[in-house]
Amino acid sequence: MEGATAARLEELFADGSAVMVVTRDDDHNPHVTRGWGGVVDAENGRLDLCLTTSDDLMVVPDLEANGAIAVTVAHTATYRAMQVTGTVEWIGEITEDDRARIARHVEQFTAQVVRAGLPPTIARIAGERFVAVRIAVQQCFEQTPGPKAGSAL
């Protein structure tokens, strides 16, 4: 992962951005959930992320079957956004560190959204059950609204 792109991704996570995660089954049916507490490893081109599993029970079986994943990270105040595609290398239980990162992310995300006029009950969308994944990043794309949305970074 290129340094500037990794830095931008880290910044988006640090600001409590909204993270949508999509997987697909072997028949190419998409399944979607939300992601929290992302950690970028620029040197090795990896992204560690916790996924809500109470949203869509099919996400984990998809990842176990084919590993294909896309993650869109969008800043809730500026709408600057990027998408990461890749393959999940590892799936596991979340640790106490993961749990702390999830809590911090949910708190920042909620604060951002509340500033935009929504009630704090938005935190409800985080769900209650999570799984940790390690993603080998293949490509990053611009996802900010505009003519360059979808172009590779």
Place this chain on the structure above:
Amino acid sequence: MTEPSIPLASIERAFEGVIPASISTCAPDGTPNVSYLSVVRRVDDERVAITNQFFSKTTRNLRNDPRFLLRVVDPVTMEQYDLRGKYLHTEASGPMFDSMRVQLDAVAAQTGMTGTFRLRGIDVLRVDRCTRVGDAPPATAPAASNEQPLAALGILVRRLAGSGDLAEATRVVCESLEDLFGFGHSMVLLADETTERLFAVAAHGYAEGHVGAEIAFGEGLIGIAAQRRQMVRVTALARSRRMASAVEGADLQELPLRGLPDAQSLIAAPMLLQGRLVGVLYLDAAEVGAFDARAAEVVEVVAGHLAVTIALLEAGGSDPARREPAPRPSKATTLKAVLHDEDGSLFVDGDYIIRGIPGRILGRMLTEHIASGRTTFTNKELRLDRSIGLPIGNDNLEARLLVLRRRLEEKACGIAVERVGRGRIELVLGGPVELLAQS
């Protein structure tokens, strides 16, 4: 056992655009894709439509493999819903396209982004299945502010039918929108189709200074509603503004809002009668999501009734209700009025009062009063005086007089104008007056 699909009509709030929806698709090589959407509109119980401003990966994926997964969120309960189905077709014209385009164009006009946010088409999607996300028990929504909108609407219409003149009709509408529906900020603007401008004749819930304000057709949210003759409804203006400003190269030249400066929710409903634009009924609120689809239906009906009422009042004239004479505005010293010929702006003792046609009407009455001592004037003579600049035909004279009357009341400058009978008005002065005409 599989849960039954949830009817889309039962989750209407999730399509209000308060919380961004997302759409997930899959490329032919198996790469999944997820994008945020600016607008998802429920078409009926089987179809939704999404806007397509920039040809994107989502668009390409849907053309190759029509299957999609939409995630929408109810902004009140925060319940999430997944909608699965297939892309049907794209529309680049027609009523649904126009209706969705006007919303984007109105925000673009307000934020100075016209041209950047051009709607290329709307993708129509068939929803095969809608399910609630998560395994927690469903959240219950707080009770709506008015559970019986038809009954409340009936009361409003009855009150409006009893209005004797334009002043009363506009006041009744604004006050009833607040006491029956909780919509505390509203404005009635009438259209001058000759100059293609709107002018505010009534404003409720705002600080002073709104009556008399003018807006060109096509200018900002309200002007777009007038120009396109379509309702504009925005549920989260800050979100739309942020999305517009995120576009690369965006240079927002935002227009000031005409009502609440920090409004998040807005409705501008054209008042139409037999194809003629009578005006625009405008409501706003500082809260996100204040006007849902049901509120929009109410406002549309009220705007229609107000259009008919105004037309009937114009056609039949009206006798002003008998009432006690207005207290004479008192000023101990001579009132010094200045009229600027160029734009009809009129000042009293250095304070700006009004401009345009109402300013010229007052200037004409003051000139006559100073010359002859007259205080009573007729609509007919004002219509015949071409220097005032009233358009021939539908001249909105009653509305101009109402604007003048309300501005003088607001400014309490020692001058008032009263209706004293059908087609007759009286100039009421609190003291001697001088008028200086400046070109």
